[in-house]
Amino acid sequence: MSLSSDARIAWGLKEEGDELFARGDFGGAIECYTKALGLFPRDPDLWNVKGLALSKLKRYDEAIKSYDAALEHYPRDTRIWNNKGIDLDDAGEHIEAIRCFDIARAWHNKGITLLKLNRDNEAKNAFDRAKELGFS
Numbered sequence: 001m002s003l004s005s006d007a008r009i010a011w012g013l014k015e016e017g018d019e020l021f022a023r024g025d026f027g028g029a030i031e032c033y034t035k036a037l038g039l040f041p042r043d044p045d046l047w048n049v050k051g052l053a054l055s056k057l058k059r060y061d062e063a064i065k066s067y068d069a070a071l072e073h074y075p076r077d078t079r080i081w082n083n084k085g086i087d088l089d090d091a092g093e094h095i096e097a098i099r100c101f102d103i104a105r106a107w108h109n110k111g112i113t114l115l116k117l118n119r120d121n122e123a124k125n126a127f128d129r130a131k132e133l134g135f136s
Helices: 005-022 026-039 045-058 060-073 080-092 096-104 107-116 120-132
Strands: none
Touching: 005 026, 005 045, 005 080, 026 045, 045 060, 045 080, 060 080, 080 096, 096 107, 107 120
């Protein structure tokens, strides 16, 4: 089964966006991902990488909207929940970030956010849980 013309174009745009992202051209990457999303608006991976590029430019509100769009189509992807939590934390929305880290089971990131809230005992528990699972 061959890919449709739109799928080939979208795949090429995503690859181009990934190359631009790797070179640090986050604005260019966002443009490519946005064009690809015009062809495949329900693709959670495209929304996720667009969110990552927006995050690199500290455009957290837009990044969070991209993660939300990805989660509409794939709500069980823990990578997307973790990315959303990181950006919420960076935007100062620590409580909401912790909720995302809970969903993603991102214990280390949860510990970091709990420290910012001076919730040291809970942070220690989160770090201990991360260590138990082989993360540190």
